[in-house]
Structures are given as structure tokens and as C-alpha cells.
Amino acid sequence: MPQTKILVIDDDRTISAAVKDRLEGVVVDRVLKADLPGEGIRLALSEKPDAILLDINMPQMDGFKVCRHLKKNASTREIPILFLTIDQNVTHLAKALDCGGADYIRKPFNAAELEARVKAALRTKRMLDLLLEQARIDALTGLKNRAEMDDALVAATAAYVRAGQPFALLMIDLDHFKEINDTYGHGAGDAVLSKIGTSLSDRCRPYDSACRFGGDEFGVILGHTEGANARQAAERIMSGVIEVEVQAAEAVVVVKSSAGLASSAEMPDSFEPADLLKVADEALYRAKREGRGRLVVADPV
DSSP: OOOOEEEEEOSOHHHHHHHHHHHBTTTBSEEEEESSHHHHHHHHHHHOOSEEEEESSOSSSOHHHHHHHHHHSTTTTTSOEEEEEOOOOHHHHHHHHHTTOSEEEESSOOHHHHHHHHHHHHHHHHHHHHHHHHHTBOTTTOSBOHHHHHHHHHHHHHHHHHHOOOEEEEEEEETTHHHHHHHHOHHHHHHHHHHHHHHHHHHOOTTOEEEEEETTEEEEEEETOOHHHHHHHHHHHHHHHTTOEEEETTEEEEOOEEEEEEEGGGSOSSOOHHHHHHHHHHHHHHHHHTTSSSEEEOOOO
């Protein structure tokens, strides 16, 4: 189970020490500390804490600016921020909430109140994380959805362009899927999609990412591989897909599919995610035109 951790950004080290003494090992596993705003921002970006306790009055940059900076960054946007302040001015406290703060704690703080407010923030963060995770998962297949695939494809492309980390994209489309729905009903079609999802999950390596692209089309991002190795990985995955069968009434529905594969080896030195997707799609359409039920590897661009 991942460690829970919070980050305290406060130039008053006695406050940071008091928070650590009260919460570490009791409410959270770790309490990280930063004395200066810049250090706090760097720690927030690298450590991704579950909550941040942020002082308002600090040198170089006040807590409001730090909060706005963290809320603009996609990787830290959802981290709840609890402001620490000696300020009794209601207008300033309202400003703390308006700029993205989840709550505030007045200093000197009451230890029981500190513990209760941090616990509440952590509960909210866990619920939000769960909702976000569910929003990125296709309920029928259990695979990641199109939005998650788009993000994964952007990340894989960036890693290739920046560091030369190879990858490939396998696009799979079920052949004559509409006929399954029309002949055996949508229940049988849903069962097929569910089994395809299970097959893809079972045959993906830890660094692969399988997604339901939409309808009866699936995508698999094959990490750390390209060229002939990517083809071998794609053939292994497709061997699982063609084994999928579903019992419908008194018939056994056998699933056939076509697939197109494109990898970084076939692309120019620099390309966009949409470029690779287009090449993989073109290979998929070639598979359809050439008789379906096959894998086609894209030609070099």
C-alpha cells in the first residue's frame, strides 16, 4: 500500500517540527518539510504529497502565489492545500479559499484540530482519486478509456522524442461486430467486449497500456519495444484475442479481428502522437481491405 505523506511549506521551523511530531506515524506515514516557497514547489512536483500545509506569509513568495502556481500544474492541481496562518482577517481567509485552498488552520494551532482537518483533507483526496480513476476506466471492459489512451500516447511520444525510448501502437478492430449484436443481441456483444478486455489485460506486460478506443476498437501502447520485437508482442496479444469465444443461446460466437501496428522505428525522428495514430489506423484499414482477420505492420514513413 502506498505511503501517505504531507508537505509542510513554512519558514517557521518550529511549526514544521510541531506538525511532524503530531502527524507523522499517526495520521500519515511521512511529513516532508520545506522552509522556502521555491523548495516547497519543487518538493510538491517531485513527491506528489497527499496534502500540503502552506503558510501564507513567507519570504520571496506568499502562500497565495504558491497555491496558484500548484493549481495551474496538472500534476499538483488535485492536491488539497490547507493554509497555515496567524491572520484573523476574514477577507484574507476568504482569499485563501478563493485561490484554491481547501481549508485553513490558524496558528498557533490546536493539535486535535490540526489532526482532524488533515484527516478530512486526506479523506477528500482519496475520494477524488477514486472518482478520477473511475472516470478514466471503461466500465464494460475494465480497460483504460480513450482519454487515458490519448494521455498515455502523448507521454510515450514525448519519452521517445526526448530520450529515444521506443514504443509501438497496436490498433485492433473486431470484424463484423455489428452482426454479433444483430444476430445474438447486445448482451452477447457486451460479453465479447468484456472478454476482449480481459484477454488484452492478461497478455499485456507491466509497461504496456491497453485501452478501449471506442465501440469495438481497441488500442495497445507497447512500451520499450519497436520493429520486429513490437511485431512479436503484437502477435502474442492477437493470439489471445482470436481465442475469445462467447456462448450465446445455443451457438458459440467466435470473434475475429483485424489489427494495424506502427512503431517508433517506422516514424521520423520527431513526430506527434496523432501522426503515429494515423499510421497505425492506415495499417488497420489495410488489414480490413486485404481480407480481415490479420495483422498488418505499417511501412516506414
